[in-house]
Amino acid sequence: DTEVTQTPKHLVMGMTNKKSLKCEQHMGHRAMYWYKQKAKKPPELMFVYSYEKLSINESVPSRFSPECPNSSLLNLHLHALQPEDSALYLCASSQGQGAYNEQFFGPGTRLTVL
Amino acid sequence: GENVEQHPSTLSVQEGDSAVIKCTYSDSASNYFPWYKQELGKRPQLIIDIRSNVGEKKDQRIAVTLNKTAKHFSLHITETQPEDSAVYFCAGNFGNEKLTFGTGTRLTIIP
Numbered sequence: 001d002t003e004v005t006q007t008p009k010h011l012v013m014g015m016t017n018k019k020s021l022k023c024e025q026h027m028g029h030r031a032m033y034w035y036k037q038k039a040k041k042p043p044e045l046m047f048v049y050s051y052e053k054l055s056i057n058e059s060v061p062s063r064f065s066p067e068c069p070n071s072s073l074l075n076l077h078l079h080a081l082q083p084e085d086s087a088l089y090l091c092a093s094s095q096g097q098g099a100y101n102e103q104f105f106g107p108g109t110r111l112t113v114l
Numbered sequence: 115g116e117n118v119e120q121h122p123s124t125l126s127v128q129e130g131d132s133a134v135i136k137c138t139y140s141d142s143a144s145n146y147f148p149w150y151k152q153e154l155g156k157r158p159q160l161i162i163d164i165r166s167n168v169g170e171k172k173d174q175r176i177a178v179t180l181n182k183t184a185k186h187f188s189l190h191i192t193e194t195q196p197e198d199s200a201v202y203f204c205a206g207n208f209g210n211e212k213l214t215f216g217t218g219t220r221l222t223i224i225p
Contacts, residue, residue, distance in 0.1 A: 004157075042203050042215035043158065056211055090157065099207030100146050100165075105157040 002027060004106035006091050012112045015081060021109045023074040023091030029104070031097040032074040034066060035090040037108070043090055049074060050097035081113045116141065116208045120216030127194050128224050135219045137204035138186040144206040147187045148213070149178060153200045161202075162189070191221075199223045 004025045013019050023032065031050045035043035048056035049068040063085075065077040074091055088108040094101035117140040127133045137147075145166035150158040164171045164178045164187065171178050175194075180187040191198055204216040 040218070042218050045212055045214075048212065097211065099209075099211060099213050102148070102160050102163070103213070105159070107157050 002104075004091055004093055004104050006089075006106035006109050008109055009107065010110045010112075012114065013078065013081065014114050015083075017081075018077070018079045020078065021076040021089055021091075021111075023076075023093075023106055024072055025093040025104070025106075026072055027093065027095075027104070028071075029093035029095050030071060031094045031101065032068065033092040033094075033103065034064075034074070034076050035092065035105075037088040037090055039087075043105075047076075048097065055097060078111075081111075083113050086111055086113045116214045118204060118206050118214050118216040120204050120219060122219060123217065124220045124222070126222045126224055129194055129196060131194055133189075133191045133194055133198070133221055133223075135189045135202055135204070135221070136186060137188070137206075137216050138184075139206045140185070141206070141208050142185065144208060146207040147178070147180060148205050149189050150203045150205065150215075151200045152203065152218075158203060194223045196223050196225060 007022045034046040037043045045058050046060045047066045052068045063080045067075040090108045091106040092103040094103045120137045148163035151161045152158040162176050162178050164180050175192045177190040201218045201220050203218050205213040
């Protein structure tokens with residue numbers, strides 16, 4: 001399996017809801033990433049996990065809570081989001097941590113916050 | 115600081131002609147520069163990358179050149195085809211941990 005998968009593909013939630021985004025890879029990659037991408041903008045790094053430990057948090061608001069249950073899975077828990085959080089959320093993985101490793105992106109979850 | 119500038123923001127090219135996209139970076143310590151292609155509604159995919167110990171790298175119709183002194187690098191696509199239409203992002207590493215992406219170029223190939 002050479003793909004990163006993400007569920008759900010689309011998510012609509014209210015500002016008081018709690019939801020989770022899921023990401024999975026079976027390539028044996030040890031680094032996993034969450035990015036946020038607004039329309040017509042580049043991906044913006046949110047979090048990096050390396051060997052299941054959080055290694056980078058790009059000063060993301062606490063209403064976004066990442067979790068890495070094991071080396072294949074990455075979750076992003078969402079709570080009390082704002083309409084401006086509506087975006088495409090991309091997960092990526094790479095063989096090792098470090099910018100030199102090719103990052104493989106998932107198809108993304110398109111999130112709409114009402 | 116962590117800054118990658120990319121130009122142009124949009125580019126239209128006649129099919130069969132060449133396309134060139136340029137990026138400049140600010141951190142002289144950056145030494146890895148990948149290019150990602152994102153088709154409409156799809157995920158970003160790496161198409162080519164270059165490290166700072168190399169001045170040019172080519173893969174079929176795609177090439178990347180790097181000028182470390184001037185701190186800029188460019189993507190060259192020759193003999194463009196309709197399937198080359200997409201948004202292209204350059205990126206640079208800042209430290210060992212992460213990539214910073216350029217603002218993107220929307221390339222349209224005119225049949």
